[in-house]
Amino acid sequence: MRWGVKDENTLDHKTWIECAKGVQWCKESSVGIAFMSLQGDKYGYTPLPKTVLKHDLDRHLLSTEGAADTKKLIFEWYVLDENAQPNEYVLRNLTDKDDPAYWAALKLMLPAMRGLPFDAQRHPGLLIGKSVTEWEMRAALGPHPTELDRKTAFCWSHRRLAGEVTDRMFRDTGTGFNPYLDAAFEELQALWRGSSTPPRCRPSRRT
Numbered sequence: 001m002r003w004g005v006k007d008e009n010t011l012d013h014k015t016w017i018e019c020a021k022g023v024q025w026c027k028e029s030s031v032g033i034a035f036m037s038l039q040g041d042k043y044g045y046t047p048l049p050k051t052v053l054k055h056d057l058d059r060h061l062l063s064t065e066g067a068a069d070t071k072k073l074i075f076e077w078y079v080l081d082e083n084a085q086p087n088e089y090v091l092r093n094l095t096d097k098d099d100p101a102y103w104a105a106l107k108l109m110l111p112a113m114r115g116l117p118f119d120a121q122r123h124p125g126l127l128i129g130k131s132v133t134e135w136e137m138r139a140a141l142g143p144h145p146t147e148l149d150r151k152t153a154f155c156w157s158h159r160r161l162a163g164e165v166t167d168r169m170f171r172d173t174g175t176g177f178n179p180y181l182d183a184a185f186e187e188l189q190a191l192w193r194g195s196s197t198p199p200r201c202r203p204s205r206r207t
Contacts, residue, residue: 011094013050016132020123023139027146034153035140037133037192041161041171043185044131048109049118052128054080054087060116070108077105129180134188141191156192 009015026034057078061071078089094102114129123144126135140154148154165171172178173185 010097013047013091013093015045015047016119016135017050019132019136020119020139023136024145027140027148030153033155034148035137036155036157037137038157038159039133039189040159041165041174041185042133043173043181043188044133046110046129046131048091048106048113049116049128051081051084051088051090052078052113052116053120054089056116056120057089057113060113064112066112070112073105074109074112077102077109130184131188134184134191137188137191158189 009018023035057074061074075089077092079092081088081090110129114127116128117124118126118128118130118135123135123139126138141150161171173182176182
């Protein structure tokens with residue numbers, strides 16, 4: 001449910017930062033189940049990173065085919081911070097959580113930046129184009145800041161929605177509308193179903 005992650009985190013692109021803190025706190029403090037994922041037919045929010053290393057973004061855009069206008073748009077939203085070592089680009093804040101300019105730009109920038117490291121210095125292995133939900137699950141299953149017993153500390157349940165659900169707030173996969181999200185969600189479920197992953201809670205079906 002991501003309790004404690006405020007709308008303000010969207011404005012300055014700190015949603016993942018706060019979620020990662022929450023996962024870390026649970027792993028360090030829990031005396032029982034540390035992480036439980038209750039999922040419907042939704043892959044989840046796929047944001048851009050607050051920062052991206054300069055050499056990563058420059059190299060990626062040089063080797064990626066794409067419209068010059070989109071690349072120009074990226075550098076309008078990402079401002080170079082030369083004080084950071086190594087140098088990095090920092091994503092401009094939103095004016096409000098419904099900032100139309102940002103959400104319109106995101107639709108163009110996200111595909112062009114897909115595959116880049118999302119949080120290379122703190123959480124290696126996370127990629128742009130994947131959802132916050134997936135990053136949370138990977139962070140929970142990973143060894144940082146401590147390794148947990150996967151059979152007792154984690155639980156996963158998938159609620160399958162039956163019938164027609166057109167609201168993307170509740171369902172963004174399984175409709176054929178976005179094959180990329182469908183494939184990403186299947187990979188995410190496979191991550192949990194693997195032989196070394198935690199037990200599956202009782203599944204449910206809801207109309």
